[in-house]
Ligand SMILES: Nc1nc2c(ncn2[C@@H]2O[C@H](COP(=O)(O)OP(=O)(O)O)[C@@H](O)[C@H]2O)c(=O)[nH]1
């Protein structure tokens with residue numbers, strides 16, 4: 001698997017042309033988006049990870065095997081950043097999700113968190129035209145016996161809110177659990 005950084009967009013006009021299939025990665029700040037991208041691509045530090053929430057209000061594009069894009073979208077959860085940041089994020093995301101080249105939409109959630117209205121709204125918005133893939137992150141933070149119940153609960157909640165979910169995954173980027181399965185789902189017959 002070969003990967004490299006392609007470009008970043010802070011504004012809709014900076015988004016790259018729609019010419020390669022894309023995997024969109026979205027979720028609350030700090031839920032583990034950049035860590036997932038690094039784990040899936042088998043890279044240590046390609047997508048930067050940070051323990052400070054809300055730092056990267058940019059969409060970062062990475063090129064995989066010269067034929068797919070994986071996109072680290074800016075996180076949400078704006079209590080610390082305010083209205084201006086939220087509006088800016090919404091503009092970028094509204095334009096981004098109109099792209100016809102999006103092949104997968106990974107909706108990430110920290111497995112320990114409860115789903116709130118903001119999560120439901122975003123998941124519903126994302127699944128308007130095609131289903132999302134639900135990815136529960138940081139599974140290493142829960143006892144093994146609580147993992148399956150947490151997944152079932154999250155799935156049932158999203159479905160009851162009318163969110164269309166194609167597949168679901170439970171992962172730990174730190175412990176590399178569930179990564180192989182996610183990678184083969186995303187890249188199918190590719191290596
Ligand atoms: N324990 C654990 N921590 C993780 C995992 N994935 C990410 N983290 C940590 O969570 C914090 C935020 O991760 P990051 O990938 O930067 O989240 P992002 O803001 O969504 O891109 C960092 O301190 C990561 O080391 C995981 O699978 N397990």
Ligand SMILES: [Mg+2]
Nearest residue numbers: 033034048049
């Ligand atoms: Mg990040």
